[in-house]
Amino acid sequence: MPSKDKKLNGTVIVTYRCNARCSMCNRYKAPSKPDEEISIETIKKLPKMYFTNITGGEPFIRTDLKDIVRELYKISDRIVISTNGFFTDRIVDLAKEFPQIGIRISIEGLEATNNAIRGLPDGYQKGYQTLKKLREMGLKDVGFGMTVQDRNAADLVPLYDISNEMGMEFATASLHNSFYFVEAKNIIHDRPMVAENFEKLINKLLKSKSPKKWFRAYFNHGLINYIYGQPRLLPCDMSFDTFFIDPYGDVMPCNGTRDKEVMGNLNTQDWDELWNSPEAEKVRQKVRHCDRQCWMIGSVSPAMHKYIWKPGWWVLRHKIKSLFSKKPYSMYENKICCAYRDGKITKEQLDKCSTCDYHARINNGLSEASQAQLVNKTGEEIVDEDIAEQMRK
Numbered sequence: 001m002p003s004k005d006k007k008l009n010g011t012v013i014v015t016y017r018c019n020a021r022c023s024m025c026n027r028y029k030a031p032s033k034p035d036e037e038i039s040i041e042t043i044k045k046l047p048k049m050y051f052t053n054i055t056g057g058e059p060f061i062r063t064d065l066k067d068i069v070r071e072l073y074k075i076s077d078r079i080v081i082s083t084n085g086f087f088t089d090r091i092v093d094l095a096k097e098f099p100q101i102g103i104r105i106s107i108e109g110l111e112a113t114n115n116a117i118r119g120l121p122d123g124y125q126k127g128y129q130t131l132k133k134l135r136e137m138g139l140k141d142v143g144f145g146m147t148v149q150d151r152n153a154a155d156l157v158p159l160y161d162i163s164n165e166m167g168m169e170f171a172t173a174s175l176h177n178s179f180y181f182v183e184a185k186n187i188i189h190d191r192p193m194v195a196e197n198f199e200k201l202i203n204k205l206l207k208s209k210s211p212k213k214w215f216r217a218y219f220n221h222g223l224i225n226y227i228y229g230q231p232r233l234l235p236c237d238m239s240f241d242t243f244f245i246d247p248y249g250d251v252m253p254c255n256g257t258r259d260k261e262v263m264g265n266l267n268t269q270d271w272d273e274l275w276n277s278p279e280a281e282k283v284r285q286k287v288r289h290c291d292r293q294c295w296m297i298g299s300v301s302p303a304m305h306k307y308i309w310k311p312g313w314w315v316l317r318h319k320i321k322s323l324f325s326k327k328p329y330s331m332y333e334n335k336i337c338c339a340y341r342d343g344k345i346t347k348e349q350l351d352k353c354s355t356c357d358y359h360a361r362i363n364n365g366l367s368e369a370s371q372a373q374l375v376n377k378t379g380e381e382i383v384d385e386d387i388a389e390q391m392r393k
């Protein structure tokens with residue numbers, strides 16, 4: 001059983017409402033009801049955390065986000081908010097009160113690609129201008145987040161270069177399927193093309209002078225392994241020292257499972273009772289046997305710290321190589337890339353290794369009341385009306 005006094009790594013999903021229309025995530029079609037979303041009272045019950053990610057939906061849709069952040073800073077050493085960057089004024093206003101906060105804005109490529117994938121009018125310019133403004137204000141922990149897929153892989157390195165010029169963090173991900181994304185059909189089609197772009201990025205990161213970027217290179221190496229459907233490079237210990245909490249107060253191991261896995265509910269339980277419950281233990285057993293092999297920063301970053309010798313050894317080998325070679329990393333270090341190139345495995349076989357399931361019935365994890373809203377209106381209509389009402393006020 002995890003130790004009681006250990007600080008944890010937590011992700012707080014403050015809302016399932018979202019104003020973007022991303023092609024790889026259907027969450028915007030399944031919003032939570034505002035009056036059911038996690039309250040300050042529930043947030044006060046969370047344990048001490050060394051890192052907290054605030055995410056959504058789009059977290060800045062919540063007009064009380066400042067109160068949530070204020071409360072979370074009482075129990076968390078570091079907070080990073082993942083956002084689409086649309087609500088510039090709200091983000092800037094929050095950053096004025098919390099200049100130490102981390103902000104990651106999802107940008108899915110250069111302007112045309114980003115706007116096509118995210119479906120936000122003027123999304124690229126809004127995100128970019130928000131990041132620039134935060135930088136001018138002196139915020140240090142700001143950066144881009146990009147979900148790499150067939151449609152935007154060619155923009156990976158150019159976008160990294162932009163973030164580099166701006167002195168910003170550059171976080172990557174790839175396509176995943178889960179109840180959280182309300183999606184089961186995400187899949188990479190042209191794996192070698194996507195992997196080649198990751199390879200270029202990895203070599204740039206390895207050539208840099210920043211140890212943080214060398215470890216990012218390892219993370220991106222893991223993404224190549226992931227898109228070829230191979231077992232994770234590091235064990236997954238979600239639910240042991242890491243958790244997610246959803247807008248309904250349900251505590252879960254992660255956001256990568258096919259259906260929502262619930263360890264307990266923080267609206268009705270206190271933290272120790274929940275964390276040490278038989279239900280939580282059952283979920284931990286499931287995590288031990290989980291075969292989804294996802295590679296998202298939320299589950300990989302704690303594992304990279306815990307099993308540091310593995311990425312550490314990889315970084316050391318490739319840094320030494322980078323002293324003698326222009327291209328210290330090759331995607332063909334992954335045996336599976338060679339097997340595919342050499343025709344020893346087919347695309348169909350690789351597709352079967354992924355979590356893509358065209359026939360899946362997706363459980364979106366909504367409460368009954370949130371689901372009931374969708375009888376007469378679409379999720380998009382509900383959220384658009386909600387935002388219009390906020391603007392009127």
Ligand code: SF4
Pocket residue numbers: 236237238253254255256257258287290291292293294295299
């Ligand atoms: S591999 Fe880990 S993070 Fe991914 S779904 Fe399984 S338990 Fe969750």
